Amino acid sequence: MKLSDASLRQIEAAHPGRSTWLAANAGSGKTRVLTDRVARLLLDGVMPQNILCLTYTKAAASEMQNRLFKRLGRWTMLDDVTLLDELAALGVERDLGPDDIDRARTLFARAVEAPGGLKIQTIHSFCAAILRRFPLEARVNPQFVEIDERAQNLLLDEVVEAIADGQGQSSFDGIAEHFTGPDLQKFLHAILNLDHHFDSHPGADGIWKALGLPAGYDDASLAQECFLPDDFQHIEELKALLMTKDENSNDFKAGLRLQAIPGPELTTADLPTLESVFLNKTGKAPGLAKIGSFPTKATRAELPGMAQVEALMLRVEAGRQSRLSLKVARRSLALYDFAAEF
Structure with a gap:
Protein backbone atom coordinates (compact mmCIF):
# COMPACT_ATOMS: atom_id res chain seq x y z
CA MET A 1 0.00 0.00 0.00
CA LYS A 2 1.44 3.36 -1.05
CA LEU A 3 0.69 6.08 1.47
CA SER A 4 0.46 9.81 0.78
CA ASP A 5 2.73 12.30 2.56
CA ALA A 6 -0.23 13.42 4.69
CA SER A 7 -0.96 9.83 5.77
CA LEU A 8 2.69 9.27 6.61
CA ARG A 9 2.67 12.40 8.76
CA GLN A 10 -0.46 11.17 10.54
CA ILE A 11 1.16 7.81 11.24
CA GLU A 12 4.25 9.58 12.56
CA ALA A 13 2.13 11.80 14.85
CA ALA A 14 0.20 8.77 16.14
CA HIS A 15 3.38 6.97 17.26
CA PRO A 16 2.77 6.38 21.00
CA GLY A 17 6.45 6.61 21.88
CA ARG A 18 6.81 10.19 20.68
CA SER A 19 5.75 13.46 22.28
CA THR A 20 3.81 15.23 19.55
CA TRP A 21 2.37 18.71 19.09
CA LEU A 22 -0.35 18.50 16.46
CA ALA A 23 -1.74 21.54 14.63
CA ALA A 24 -3.96 21.24 11.56
CA ASN A 25 -7.04 22.67 9.89
CA ALA A 26 -10.59 21.57 10.67
CA GLY A 27 -11.50 18.23 9.09
CA SER A 28 -7.90 17.30 8.34
CA GLY A 29 -7.78 14.31 10.69
CA LYS A 30 -6.63 15.52 14.13
CA THR A 31 -9.17 13.38 16.00
CA ARG A 32 -8.25 10.35 13.90
CA VAL A 33 -4.58 10.79 14.80
CA LEU A 34 -5.49 10.88 18.48
CA THR A 35 -7.67 7.77 18.27
CA ASP A 36 -4.92 6.01 16.26
CA ARG A 37 -2.49 6.89 19.03
CA VAL A 38 -4.73 5.38 21.71
CA ALA A 39 -5.35 2.26 19.59
CA ARG A 40 -1.59 1.75 19.16
CA LEU A 41 -1.05 2.12 22.91
CA LEU A 42 -3.65 -0.57 23.50
CA LEU A 43 -2.07 -2.80 20.86
CA ASP A 44 1.28 -2.37 22.62
CA GLY A 45 -0.24 -3.80 25.80
CA VAL A 46 -0.91 -0.62 27.78
CA MET A 47 -3.84 -1.16 30.15
CA PRO A 48 -6.87 0.99 29.22
CA GLN A 49 -7.13 2.44 32.75
CA ASN A 50 -3.58 3.81 32.40
CA ILE A 51 -4.43 5.98 29.38
CA LEU A 52 -5.69 9.51 29.91
CA CYS A 53 -7.07 11.69 27.09
CA LEU A 54 -8.02 15.30 27.83
CA THR A 55 -10.08 17.52 25.56
CA TYR A 56 -11.50 21.02 25.93
CA THR A 57 -15.17 20.32 25.27
CA LYS A 58 -17.59 17.56 26.19
CA ALA A 59 -18.49 17.20 22.52
CA ALA A 60 -14.86 16.51 21.59
CA ALA A 61 -14.49 13.95 24.39
CA SER A 62 -17.68 12.19 23.31
CA GLU A 63 -16.63 12.20 19.64
CA MET A 64 -13.23 10.73 20.40
CA GLN A 65 -14.64 8.00 22.64
CA ASN A 66 -17.31 7.08 20.09
CA ARG A 67 -14.75 6.80 17.30
CA LEU A 68 -12.42 4.69 19.39
CA PHE A 69 -15.12 2.25 20.54
CA LYS A 70 -16.49 2.05 17.00
CA ARG A 71 -13.07 1.05 15.70
CA LEU A 72 -12.35 -1.47 18.48
CA GLY A 73 -15.84 -2.96 18.06
CA ARG A 74 -15.30 -3.26 14.31
CA TRP A 75 -12.04 -5.13 14.83
CA THR A 76 -13.88 -7.92 16.66
CA MET A 77 -15.89 -8.65 13.48
CA LEU A 78 -13.22 -8.42 10.74
CA ASP A 79 -11.59 -11.37 9.05
CA ASP A 80 -7.89 -11.94 9.66
CA VAL A 81 -6.62 -10.46 6.36
CA THR A 82 -8.67 -7.27 6.60
CA LEU A 83 -7.78 -6.82 10.28
CA LEU A 84 -4.05 -7.20 9.55
CA ASP A 85 -4.35 -4.58 6.81
CA GLU A 86 -6.00 -2.14 9.23
CA LEU A 87 -3.34 -2.75 11.88
CA ALA A 88 -0.61 -2.20 9.30
CA ALA A 89 -2.28 1.05 8.21
CA LEU A 90 -1.88 2.31 11.80
CA GLY A 91 1.88 2.21 11.28
CA VAL A 92 2.74 -0.62 13.67
CA GLU A 93 6.43 -1.17 12.98
CA ARG A 94 6.81 -4.83 14.05
CA ASP A 95 5.77 -7.90 12.04
CA LEU A 96 2.12 -8.61 12.73
CA GLY A 97 0.95 -12.12 13.50
CA PRO A 98 -1.78 -14.20 15.14
CA ASP A 99 -1.07 -12.77 18.61
CA ASP A 100 -1.73 -9.26 17.34
CA ILE A 101 -5.00 -10.39 15.77
CA ASP A 102 -6.14 -12.01 19.02
CA ARG A 103 -5.16 -8.93 21.06
CA ALA A 104 -6.91 -6.55 18.66
CA ARG A 105 -10.15 -8.55 18.91
CA THR A 106 -10.14 -8.39 22.71
CA LEU A 107 -9.41 -4.66 22.99
CA PHE A 108 -13.07 -3.65 22.83
CA ALA A 109 -13.99 -5.80 25.83
CA ARG A 110 -10.90 -4.70 27.75
CA ALA A 111 -11.68 -1.04 27.14
CA VAL A 112 -15.32 -1.44 28.18
CA GLU A 113 -14.46 -3.43 31.31
CA ALA A 114 -11.49 -1.29 32.40
CA PRO A 115 -11.79 -0.17 36.06
CA GLY A 116 -13.14 3.37 35.96
CA GLY A 117 -13.60 3.11 32.21
CA LEU A 118 -11.43 4.49 29.47
CA LYS A 119 -10.50 8.02 30.57
CA ILE A 120 -11.43 10.38 27.75
CA GLN A 121 -12.65 13.51 29.48
CA THR A 122 -12.53 17.29 29.48
CA ILE A 123 -9.83 19.28 31.25
CA HIS A 124 -12.53 20.62 33.58
CA SER A 125 -13.80 17.19 34.63
CA PHE A 126 -10.22 15.96 35.11
CA CYS A 127 -9.40 18.90 37.37
CA ALA A 128 -12.65 18.37 39.29
CA ALA A 129 -11.69 14.71 39.84
CA ILE A 130 -8.29 15.77 41.22
CA LEU A 131 -9.95 18.27 43.57
CA ARG A 132 -12.35 15.61 44.83
CA ARG A 133 -9.45 13.25 45.56
CA PHE A 134 -7.53 15.92 47.47
CA PRO A 135 -10.13 18.33 48.92
CA LEU A 136 -8.16 19.09 52.09
CA GLU A 137 -5.01 19.97 50.19
CA ALA A 138 -7.05 22.11 47.77
CA ARG A 139 -9.02 23.67 50.67
CA VAL A 140 -12.38 22.97 49.05
CA ASN A 141 -15.55 21.35 50.32
CA PRO A 142 -15.49 17.66 49.27
CA GLN A 143 -19.18 17.98 48.31
CA PHE A 144 -18.59 20.81 45.82
CA VAL A 145 -20.29 20.82 42.43
CA GLU A 146 -19.17 22.64 39.29
CA ILE A 147 -21.23 25.68 38.39
CA ASP A 148 -22.52 25.81 34.84
CA GLU A 149 -22.57 28.94 32.70
CA ARG A 150 -26.29 29.59 33.15
CA ALA A 151 -26.12 29.30 36.94
CA GLN A 152 -23.04 31.50 37.02
CA ASN A 153 -24.75 34.24 35.01
CA LEU A 154 -27.78 34.09 37.30
CA LEU A 155 -25.50 34.44 40.30
CA LEU A 156 -23.75 37.43 38.73
CA ASP A 157 -27.11 39.08 38.14
CA GLU A 158 -28.14 38.48 41.74
CA VAL A 159 -24.93 40.05 43.04
CA VAL A 160 -25.34 43.12 40.82
CA GLU A 161 -28.97 43.52 41.91
CA ALA A 162 -27.94 43.28 45.56
CA ILE A 163 -25.35 46.02 45.04
CA ALA A 164 -27.72 48.24 43.07
CA ASP A 165 -30.49 47.87 45.68
CA GLY A 166 -28.23 48.94 48.53
CA GLN A 167 -28.96 51.96 50.67
CA GLY A 168 -27.87 55.37 49.38
CA GLN A 169 -25.31 55.80 46.60
CA SER A 170 -24.47 52.45 45.01
CA SER A 171 -21.11 51.54 43.51
CA PHE A 172 -23.10 50.27 40.53
CA ASP A 173 -24.36 53.81 39.91
CA GLY A 174 -20.83 54.81 38.96
CA ILE A 175 -20.51 51.88 36.57
CA ALA A 176 -23.91 52.63 35.03
CA GLU A 177 -22.78 56.20 34.37
CA HIS A 178 -19.70 55.15 32.42
CA PHE A 179 -20.46 51.68 31.01
CA THR A 180 -21.11 51.74 27.27
CA GLY A 181 -20.68 48.07 26.34
CA PRO A 182 -23.55 46.00 24.93
CA ASP A 183 -23.10 43.04 27.27
CA LEU A 184 -22.88 43.55 31.03
CA GLN A 185 -22.18 39.84 31.56
CA LYS A 186 -18.90 40.08 29.62
CA PHE A 187 -17.90 43.06 31.77
CA LEU A 188 -18.63 41.12 34.97
CA HIS A 189 -16.68 38.09 33.75
CA ALA A 190 -13.75 40.36 32.91
CA ILE A 191 -13.73 41.65 36.51
CA LEU A 192 -13.68 38.08 37.80
CA ASN A 193 -10.82 37.13 35.47
CA LEU A 194 -8.80 40.18 36.57
CA ASP A 195 -9.75 40.06 40.24
CA HIS A 196 -6.10 40.08 41.36
CA HIS A 197 -5.80 43.64 40.04
CA PHE A 198 -8.44 44.77 42.54
CA ASP A 199 -6.85 43.30 45.67
CA SER A 200 -5.94 46.79 46.87
CA HIS A 201 -7.86 50.00 46.19
CA PRO A 202 -5.52 52.93 45.37
CA GLY A 203 -8.17 55.45 46.45
CA ALA A 204 -9.16 58.59 44.59
CA ASP A 205 -5.93 60.41 45.47
CA GLY A 206 -3.83 57.49 44.22
CA ILE A 207 -5.72 57.31 40.92
CA TRP A 208 -5.59 61.06 40.37
CA LYS A 209 -1.82 61.08 41.15
CA ALA A 210 -1.16 58.17 38.76
CA LEU A 211 -2.81 60.17 35.97
CA GLY A 212 -0.88 63.35 36.72
CA LEU A 213 -3.81 65.22 38.26
CA PRO A 214 -3.76 67.17 41.52
CA ALA A 215 -5.76 65.66 44.37
CA GLY A 216 -9.36 66.83 44.20
CA TYR A 217 -9.10 67.97 40.58
CA ASP A 218 -12.64 68.19 39.17
CA ASP A 219 -14.85 69.89 36.58
Whole structure:
Protein backbone atom coordinates (compact mmCIF):
# COMPACT_ATOMS: atom_id res chain seq x y z
CA MET A 1 0.00 0.00 0.00
CA LYS A 2 1.44 3.36 -1.05
CA LEU A 3 0.69 6.08 1.47
CA SER A 4 0.46 9.81 0.78
CA ASP A 5 2.73 12.30 2.56
CA ALA A 6 -0.23 13.42 4.69
CA SER A 7 -0.96 9.83 5.77
CA LEU A 8 2.69 9.27 6.61
CA ARG A 9 2.67 12.40 8.76
CA GLN A 10 -0.46 11.17 10.54
CA ILE A 11 1.16 7.81 11.24
CA GLU A 12 4.25 9.58 12.56
CA ALA A 13 2.13 11.80 14.85
CA ALA A 14 0.20 8.77 16.14
CA HIS A 15 3.38 6.97 17.26
CA PRO A 16 2.77 6.38 21.00
CA GLY A 17 6.45 6.61 21.88
CA ARG A 18 6.81 10.19 20.68
CA SER A 19 5.75 13.46 22.28
CA THR A 20 3.81 15.23 19.55
CA TRP A 21 2.37 18.71 19.09
CA LEU A 22 -0.35 18.50 16.46
CA ALA A 23 -1.74 21.54 14.63
CA ALA A 24 -3.96 21.24 11.56
CA ASN A 25 -7.04 22.67 9.89
CA ALA A 26 -10.59 21.57 10.67
CA GLY A 27 -11.50 18.23 9.09
CA SER A 28 -7.90 17.30 8.34
CA GLY A 29 -7.78 14.31 10.69
CA LYS A 30 -6.63 15.52 14.13
CA THR A 31 -9.17 13.38 16.00
CA ARG A 32 -8.25 10.35 13.90
CA VAL A 33 -4.58 10.79 14.80
CA LEU A 34 -5.49 10.88 18.48
CA THR A 35 -7.67 7.77 18.27
CA ASP A 36 -4.92 6.01 16.26
CA ARG A 37 -2.49 6.89 19.03
CA VAL A 38 -4.73 5.38 21.71
CA ALA A 39 -5.35 2.26 19.59
CA ARG A 40 -1.59 1.75 19.16
CA LEU A 41 -1.05 2.12 22.91
CA LEU A 42 -3.65 -0.57 23.50
CA LEU A 43 -2.07 -2.80 20.86
CA ASP A 44 1.28 -2.37 22.62
CA GLY A 45 -0.24 -3.80 25.80
CA VAL A 46 -0.91 -0.62 27.78
CA MET A 47 -3.84 -1.16 30.15
CA PRO A 48 -6.87 0.99 29.22
CA GLN A 49 -7.13 2.44 32.75
CA ASN A 50 -3.58 3.81 32.40
CA ILE A 51 -4.43 5.98 29.38
CA LEU A 52 -5.69 9.51 29.91
CA CYS A 53 -7.07 11.69 27.09
CA LEU A 54 -8.02 15.30 27.83
CA THR A 55 -10.08 17.52 25.56
CA TYR A 56 -11.50 21.02 25.93
CA THR A 57 -15.17 20.32 25.27
CA LYS A 58 -17.59 17.56 26.19
CA ALA A 59 -18.49 17.20 22.52
CA ALA A 60 -14.86 16.51 21.59
CA ALA A 61 -14.49 13.95 24.39
CA SER A 62 -17.68 12.19 23.31
CA GLU A 63 -16.63 12.20 19.64
CA MET A 64 -13.23 10.73 20.40
CA GLN A 65 -14.64 8.00 22.64
CA ASN A 66 -17.31 7.08 20.09
CA ARG A 67 -14.75 6.80 17.30
CA LEU A 68 -12.42 4.69 19.39
CA PHE A 69 -15.12 2.25 20.54
CA LYS A 70 -16.49 2.05 17.00
CA ARG A 71 -13.07 1.05 15.70
CA LEU A 72 -12.35 -1.47 18.48
CA GLY A 73 -15.84 -2.96 18.06
CA ARG A 74 -15.30 -3.26 14.31
CA TRP A 75 -12.04 -5.13 14.83
CA THR A 76 -13.88 -7.92 16.66
CA MET A 77 -15.89 -8.65 13.48
CA LEU A 78 -13.22 -8.42 10.74
CA ASP A 79 -11.59 -11.37 9.05
CA ASP A 80 -7.89 -11.94 9.66
CA VAL A 81 -6.62 -10.46 6.36
CA THR A 82 -8.67 -7.27 6.60
CA LEU A 83 -7.78 -6.82 10.28
CA LEU A 84 -4.05 -7.20 9.55
CA ASP A 85 -4.35 -4.58 6.81
CA GLU A 86 -6.00 -2.14 9.23
CA LEU A 87 -3.34 -2.75 11.88
CA ALA A 88 -0.61 -2.20 9.30
CA ALA A 89 -2.28 1.05 8.21
CA LEU A 90 -1.88 2.31 11.80
CA GLY A 91 1.88 2.21 11.28
CA VAL A 92 2.74 -0.62 13.67
CA GLU A 93 6.43 -1.17 12.98
CA ARG A 94 6.81 -4.83 14.05
CA ASP A 95 5.77 -7.90 12.04
CA LEU A 96 2.12 -8.61 12.73
CA GLY A 97 0.95 -12.12 13.50
CA PRO A 98 -1.78 -14.20 15.14
CA ASP A 99 -1.07 -12.77 18.61
CA ASP A 100 -1.73 -9.26 17.34
CA ILE A 101 -5.00 -10.39 15.77
CA ASP A 102 -6.14 -12.01 19.02
CA ARG A 103 -5.16 -8.93 21.06
CA ALA A 104 -6.91 -6.55 18.66
CA ARG A 105 -10.15 -8.55 18.91
CA THR A 106 -10.14 -8.39 22.71
CA LEU A 107 -9.41 -4.66 22.99
CA PHE A 108 -13.07 -3.65 22.83
CA ALA A 109 -13.99 -5.80 25.83
CA ARG A 110 -10.90 -4.70 27.75
CA ALA A 111 -11.68 -1.04 27.14
CA VAL A 112 -15.32 -1.44 28.18
CA GLU A 113 -14.46 -3.43 31.31
CA ALA A 114 -11.49 -1.29 32.40
CA PRO A 115 -11.79 -0.17 36.06
CA GLY A 116 -13.14 3.37 35.96
CA GLY A 117 -13.60 3.11 32.21
CA LEU A 118 -11.43 4.49 29.47
CA LYS A 119 -10.50 8.02 30.57
CA ILE A 120 -11.43 10.38 27.75
CA GLN A 121 -12.65 13.51 29.48
CA THR A 122 -12.53 17.29 29.48
CA ILE A 123 -9.83 19.28 31.25
CA HIS A 124 -12.53 20.62 33.58
CA SER A 125 -13.80 17.19 34.63
CA PHE A 126 -10.22 15.96 35.11
CA CYS A 127 -9.40 18.90 37.37
CA ALA A 128 -12.65 18.37 39.29
CA ALA A 129 -11.69 14.71 39.84
CA ILE A 130 -8.29 15.77 41.22
CA LEU A 131 -9.95 18.27 43.57
CA ARG A 132 -12.35 15.61 44.83
CA ARG A 133 -9.45 13.25 45.56
CA PHE A 134 -7.53 15.92 47.47
CA PRO A 135 -10.13 18.33 48.92
CA LEU A 136 -8.16 19.09 52.09
CA GLU A 137 -5.01 19.97 50.19
CA ALA A 138 -7.05 22.11 47.77
CA ARG A 139 -9.02 23.67 50.67
CA VAL A 140 -12.38 22.97 49.05
CA ASN A 141 -15.55 21.35 50.32
CA PRO A 142 -15.49 17.66 49.27
CA GLN A 143 -19.18 17.98 48.31
CA PHE A 144 -18.59 20.81 45.82
CA VAL A 145 -20.29 20.82 42.43
CA GLU A 146 -19.17 22.64 39.29
CA ILE A 147 -21.23 25.68 38.39
CA ASP A 148 -22.52 25.81 34.84
CA GLU A 149 -22.57 28.94 32.70
CA ARG A 150 -26.29 29.59 33.15
CA ALA A 151 -26.12 29.30 36.94
CA GLN A 152 -23.04 31.50 37.02
CA ASN A 153 -24.75 34.24 35.01
CA LEU A 154 -27.78 34.09 37.30
CA LEU A 155 -25.50 34.44 40.30
CA LEU A 156 -23.75 37.43 38.73
CA ASP A 157 -27.11 39.08 38.14
CA GLU A 158 -28.14 38.48 41.74
CA VAL A 159 -24.93 40.05 43.04
CA VAL A 160 -25.34 43.12 40.82
CA GLU A 161 -28.97 43.52 41.91
CA ALA A 162 -27.94 43.28 45.56
CA ILE A 163 -25.35 46.02 45.04
CA ALA A 164 -27.72 48.24 43.07
CA ASP A 165 -30.49 47.87 45.68
CA GLY A 166 -28.23 48.94 48.53
CA GLN A 167 -28.96 51.96 50.67
CA GLY A 168 -27.87 55.37 49.38
CA GLN A 169 -25.31 55.80 46.60
CA SER A 170 -24.47 52.45 45.01
CA SER A 171 -21.11 51.54 43.51
CA PHE A 172 -23.10 50.27 40.53
CA ASP A 173 -24.36 53.81 39.91
CA GLY A 174 -20.83 54.81 38.96
CA ILE A 175 -20.51 51.88 36.57
CA ALA A 176 -23.91 52.63 35.03
CA GLU A 177 -22.78 56.20 34.37
CA HIS A 178 -19.70 55.15 32.42
CA PHE A 179 -20.46 51.68 31.01
CA THR A 180 -21.11 51.74 27.27
CA GLY A 181 -20.68 48.07 26.34
CA PRO A 182 -23.55 46.00 24.93
CA ASP A 183 -23.10 43.04 27.27
CA LEU A 184 -22.88 43.55 31.03
CA GLN A 185 -22.18 39.84 31.56
CA LYS A 186 -18.90 40.08 29.62
CA PHE A 187 -17.90 43.06 31.77
CA LEU A 188 -18.63 41.12 34.97
CA HIS A 189 -16.68 38.09 33.75
CA ALA A 190 -13.75 40.36 32.91
CA ILE A 191 -13.73 41.65 36.51
CA LEU A 192 -13.68 38.08 37.80
CA ASN A 193 -10.82 37.13 35.47
CA LEU A 194 -8.80 40.18 36.57
CA ASP A 195 -9.75 40.06 40.24
CA HIS A 196 -6.10 40.08 41.36
CA HIS A 197 -5.80 43.64 40.04
CA PHE A 198 -8.44 44.77 42.54
CA ASP A 199 -6.85 43.30 45.67
CA SER A 200 -5.94 46.79 46.87
CA HIS A 201 -7.86 50.00 46.19
CA PRO A 202 -5.52 52.93 45.37
CA GLY A 203 -8.17 55.45 46.45
CA ALA A 204 -9.16 58.59 44.59
CA ASP A 205 -5.93 60.41 45.47
CA GLY A 206 -3.83 57.49 44.22
CA ILE A 207 -5.72 57.31 40.92
CA TRP A 208 -5.59 61.06 40.37
CA LYS A 209 -1.82 61.08 41.15
CA ALA A 210 -1.16 58.17 38.76
CA LEU A 211 -2.81 60.17 35.97
CA GLY A 212 -0.88 63.35 36.72
CA LEU A 213 -3.81 65.22 38.26
CA PRO A 214 -3.76 67.17 41.52
CA ALA A 215 -5.76 65.66 44.37
CA GLY A 216 -9.36 66.83 44.20
CA TYR A 217 -9.10 67.97 40.58
CA ASP A 218 -12.64 68.19 39.17
CA ASP A 219 -14.85 69.89 36.58
CA ALA A 220 -14.58 73.22 38.35
CA SER A 221 -10.77 73.01 38.22
CA LEU A 222 -10.87 72.13 34.52
CA ALA A 223 -13.34 74.91 33.73
CA GLN A 224 -11.16 77.43 35.54
CA GLU A 225 -8.20 76.42 33.35
CA CYS A 226 -10.11 76.59 30.08
CA PHE A 227 -12.70 79.37 30.27
CA LEU A 228 -13.02 83.09 30.93
CA PRO A 229 -16.34 84.78 31.78
CA ASP A 230 -16.84 86.32 28.32
CA ASP A 231 -15.85 83.24 26.28
CA PHE A 232 -19.45 82.23 25.59
CA GLN A 233 -20.18 85.64 24.09
CA HIS A 234 -17.26 85.24 21.69
CA ILE A 235 -18.53 81.76 20.74
CA GLU A 236 -21.97 83.23 20.01
CA GLU A 237 -20.43 85.88 17.74
CA LEU A 238 -18.32 83.26 15.95
CA LYS A 239 -21.31 80.94 15.57
CA ALA A 240 -23.51 83.70 14.11
CA LEU A 241 -20.82 84.64 11.56
CA LEU A 242 -20.12 81.05 10.52
CA MET A 243 -23.83 80.38 9.92
CA THR A 244 -23.88 83.12 7.25
CA LYS A 245 -21.38 81.26 5.08
CA ASP A 246 -22.01 78.90 2.19
CA GLU A 247 -23.69 75.71 3.39
CA ASN A 248 -21.03 73.56 1.73
CA SER A 249 -18.14 75.42 3.36
CA ASN A 250 -16.12 74.16 6.33
CA ASP A 251 -16.93 77.36 8.19
CA PHE A 252 -20.67 76.68 7.96
CA LYS A 253 -20.19 73.05 9.05
CA ALA A 254 -18.19 74.24 12.06
CA GLY A 255 -21.03 76.64 12.90
CA LEU A 256 -23.45 73.72 12.88
CA ARG A 257 -21.32 71.83 15.39
CA LEU A 258 -21.14 74.89 17.64
CA GLN A 259 -24.95 74.93 17.75
CA ALA A 260 -24.65 72.07 20.25
CA ILE A 261 -23.35 74.52 22.89
CA PRO A 262 -26.47 75.73 24.74
CA GLY A 263 -25.03 78.41 27.07
CA PRO A 264 -25.55 80.71 28.87
CA GLU A 265 -21.91 79.98 29.68
CA LEU A 266 -19.30 77.44 28.66
CA THR A 267 -18.95 74.28 30.74
CA THR A 268 -16.64 71.28 30.64
CA ALA A 269 -19.44 69.38 28.88
CA ASP A 270 -18.84 71.69 25.90
CA LEU A 271 -15.15 70.81 25.60
CA PRO A 272 -15.57 67.83 23.21
CA THR A 273 -17.55 70.06 20.83
CA LEU A 274 -15.00 72.86 21.08
CA GLU A 275 -12.16 70.36 20.48
CA SER A 276 -13.89 69.04 17.36
CA VAL A 277 -13.99 72.58 15.95
CA PHE A 278 -10.80 74.17 17.28
CA LEU A 279 -8.25 71.31 17.23
CA ASN A 280 -6.66 69.32 14.41
CA LYS A 281 -7.82 65.69 14.28
CA THR A 282 -5.09 64.45 11.93
CA GLY A 283 -2.23 65.81 9.86
CA LYS A 284 1.12 67.12 11.08
CA ALA A 285 -0.27 68.60 14.29
CA PRO A 286 -3.07 66.37 15.68
CA GLY A 287 -4.55 67.74 18.87
CA LEU A 288 -3.12 71.21 18.35
CA ALA A 289 -5.18 74.37 17.92
CA LYS A 290 -5.97 75.54 14.38
CA ILE A 291 -4.36 78.90 14.94
CA GLY A 292 -4.20 80.76 11.61
CA SER A 293 -6.20 78.12 9.74
CA PHE A 294 -9.65 78.31 11.36
CA PRO A 295 -11.90 79.89 10.42
CA THR A 296 -10.93 80.75 6.86
CA LYS A 297 -8.87 83.90 6.31
CA ALA A 298 -11.83 85.93 5.01
CA THR A 299 -13.99 84.95 7.98
CA ARG A 300 -11.23 85.76 10.47
CA ALA A 301 -11.04 89.26 9.03
CA GLU A 302 -14.76 89.75 9.66
CA LEU A 303 -14.65 88.66 13.33
CA PRO A 304 -13.81 91.51 15.77
CA GLY A 305 -13.05 89.14 18.65
CA MET A 306 -10.76 86.81 16.70
CA ALA A 307 -7.90 87.30 19.15
CA GLN A 308 -10.09 86.24 22.05
CA VAL A 309 -11.31 83.19 20.07
CA GLU A 310 -7.73 82.12 19.36
CA ALA A 311 -6.84 82.54 23.03
CA LEU A 312 -9.78 80.24 23.85
CA MET A 313 -8.56 77.77 21.22
CA LEU A 314 -5.17 77.59 22.96
CA ARG A 315 -6.80 77.04 26.38
CA VAL A 316 -8.96 74.25 24.91
CA GLU A 317 -5.82 72.69 23.46
CA ALA A 318 -4.01 72.92 26.82
CA GLY A 319 -7.00 71.48 28.70
CA ARG A 320 -7.62 68.50 26.43
CA GLN A 321 -5.20 66.17 28.21
CA SER A 322 -6.56 67.18 31.62
CA ARG A 323 -10.10 66.51 30.40
CA LEU A 324 -9.17 63.06 29.13
CA SER A 325 -7.20 62.24 32.29
CA LEU A 326 -10.11 63.34 34.49
CA LYS A 327 -12.46 61.12 32.47
CA VAL A 328 -10.14 58.12 32.88
CA ALA A 329 -9.72 58.88 36.60
CA ARG A 330 -13.46 58.90 37.19
CA ARG A 331 -13.98 55.69 35.22
CA SER A 332 -11.12 54.02 37.10
CA LEU A 333 -12.49 55.10 40.48
CA ALA A 334 -15.95 53.80 39.56
CA LEU A 335 -14.43 50.51 38.41
CA TYR A 336 -12.36 50.04 41.59
CA ASP A 337 -15.32 50.91 43.83
CA PHE A 338 -17.62 48.46 42.06
CA ALA A 339 -15.06 45.67 41.64
CA ALA A 340 -14.14 45.78 45.33
CA GLU A 341 -17.80 45.41 46.39
CA PHE A 342 -18.61 42.94 43.61
